[in-house]
Amino acid sequence: MYTFKKEERLCNKKLLDGLFRSGFSFLCYPFRVSWMQVDAALPATVQVVFAVSKKRYRRAVDRNLIKRRMRETYRLHKQELLHLPLHEQNQQLVLSINYIGKEIADFKFMDKKMIKLLMQTCDQISASHVKLV
RNA sequence: GCUGCAAAGUGUUCUAUCGCUGCCUGGUUUCGGCCGGGCGGAGGAAAGUCCGGGCAACAAAGAGCAUCCUGCUUCUUAACGGGAAGGCGCCCUGCAGCGGGCGACAGCCAGUGCCACAGAAAAUAUACCGCCCCUCAUCGGGUAAGGGUGAAAACGUGAGGUAAGAGCUCACGGCAGGUACAGGUAACUGUAUUUGCGGUAAACCUCAGGAGUUGAAAAACCAAAUAGGUCCCAAAAUGGAAGUUGCUCGCUUCUGUGUGCUGUGCAAACAGCAACGUUGGGAUGGGUAGGUUGUUAGAGCCGGUUAGCAAUAGCCGGUCCAGAUUAAUGAUAGAAACUGCCUUUGGGCAGCACAAAACCCGGCUUAUAGUUUUGCUGCUGUA
Numbered sequence: 001m002y003t004f005k006k007e008e009r010l011c012n013k014k015l016l017d018g019l020f021r022s023g024f025s026f027l028c029y030p031f032r033v034s035w036m037q038v039d040a041a042l043p044a045t046v047q048v049v050f051a052v053s054k055k056r057y058r059r060a061v062d063r064n065l066i067k068r069r070m071r072e073t074y075r076l077h078k079q080e081l082l083h084l085p086l087h088e089q090n091q092q093l094v095l096s097i098n099y100i101g102k103e104i105a106d107f108k109f110m111d112k113k114m115i116k117l118l119m120q121t122c123d124q125i126s127a128s129h130v131k132l133v
Numbered sequence: 134g135c136u137g138c139a140a141a142g143u144g145u146u147c148u149a150u151c152g153c154u155g156c157c158u159g160g161u162u163u164c165g166g167c168c169g170g171g172c173g174g175a176g177g178a179a180a181g182u183c184c185g186g187g188c189a190a191c192a193a194a195g196a197g198c199a200u201c202c203u204g205c206u207u208c209u210u211a212a213c214g215g216g217a218a219g220g221c222g223c224c225c226u227g228c229a230g231c232g233g234g235c236g237a238c239a240g241c242c243a244g245u246g247c248c249a250c251a252g253a254a255a256a257u258a259u260a261c262c263g264c265c266c267c268u269c270a271u272c273g274g275g276u277a278a279g280g281g282u283g284a285a286a287a288c289g290u291g292a293g294g295u296a297a298g299a300g301c302u303c304a305c306g307g308c309a310g311g312u313a314c315a316g317g318u319a320a321c322u323g324u325a326u327u328u329g330c331g332g333u334a335a336a337c338c339u340c341a342g343g344a345g346u347u348g349a350a351a352a353a354c355c356a357a358a359u360a361g362g363u364c365c366c367a368a369a370a371u372g373g374a375a376g377u378u379g380c381u382c383g384c385u386u387c388u389g390u391g392u393g394c395u396g397u398g399c400a401a402a403c404a405g406c407a408a409c410g411u412u413g414g415g416a417u418g419g420g421u422a423g424g425u426u427g428u429u430a431g432a433g434c435c436g437g438u439u440a441g442c443a444a445u446a447g448c449c450g451g452u453c454c455a456g457a458u459u460a461a462u463g464a465u466a467g468a469a470a471c472u473g474c475c476u477u478u479g480g481g482c483a484g485c486a487c488a489a490a491a492c493c494c495g496g497c498u499u500a501u502a503g504u505u506u507u508g509c510u511g512c513u514g515u516a
Contacts, residue, residue, distance in 0.1 A: 009459075009460095010459070016459075049459055050459085051459080059180095059488070059489090060180090060488085060489050061487095061488055061489060063489095064463095064489065065463095068463055068464070069463095069464075071152095071153090071463085071464090072151095072152080072463070072464045072465085073464090075151090075152065075153095075464090076151085076152095076464090096459095107464070107465070
């Protein structure tokens, strides 16, 4: 349920390249999201990657803190907001979430934004699906 | 007691819920998994990547030259540009000692160069003022005692000496080199004697010692997939159209097909040969992505003991202590320490440093809230 194992992380280099080259993207401050639907079988319904700019945050301690908060908020909400709708539509997704905020946000703020982000993603996917059909 | 400096040590803790990662392990299974349990899981600097080593691959007869690095001595070590002890110089300090701090601290008596501005002159003294001699005077000659300049002025003071002067001579003193003796493993120190007297080697250089190159994205291995390379074997045609047949295969006819060479022919063209290409099969070594090893039992850590002034080393006993790889070591809530501020002495509010392993060690450097210990400077109080 609230797990976040290796299968749910995006490690495949080819998929990553494809995501950044031809995926869709939108902004949901303080995050920037890129996503792409995948036909080939994945080990999990959604594979995700979190990123924080090294240019913006010089110290490794800060980057770690942001990534951990992002991961935690994603972990708590992904099941009901992302996995269930996708499962109904029989879709698979790769996702990247970039942190672009200028300051280190606290947990509550990130939590709120992550819920919004996930819902927005779902909307976009179903919209594109309808368009294709 | 306070303050400052230096050195050494320490670098918040606990509970609940939900997770991540490594190892061990129980049950179940349709052998894909599923449900559990236990034990570990960032640092003193993990940082900067500045030195040194292990390890790995490649290179390599030996010697010299070049280039780069190091530079008081002895010791320590796997090694070092690190460390320890000692020597010398400078500073704290007006002198000496104690104590503390700092020092690229080998050689300008091998050679070459450089020394801004000012100043007459910055090094075999081209003499500005001055002094002395000669002269009626100028010119000329001697002179580094004095003036002024400068970061630095021809070793300092006194005497002799002289026309005036000058280490020219002498006495005392300063610094440097040589020699002898004494002490010390040595750097060096002391005494005697002798020779000399600007600085600069983070100037070239000289001397002594050292350095192969590249780094875990090193390197070794694994079975598949994809595209292409090379080699071998086989097929000689192949595409299109028409006919034959109920249809397909097959067969027949017509037509098109790159390069080179040879032959026939005036030419178009035809025939033959060659490799290349085409199709199918096989082999091969490399690249990409993936996985495993390398990769955490080590110059390890803790305690004791022996040797040593110490760095350090030996011996004995105990112990196993992170291992990620788009990169784990967390999030939330509550409580307790600690530090400020407020206070109605119940408490309330705020803060809690610097900073994240990436093959592994030894150092150095830099960052660091608090707090503990030791030493020292300064101030103040008491006896």
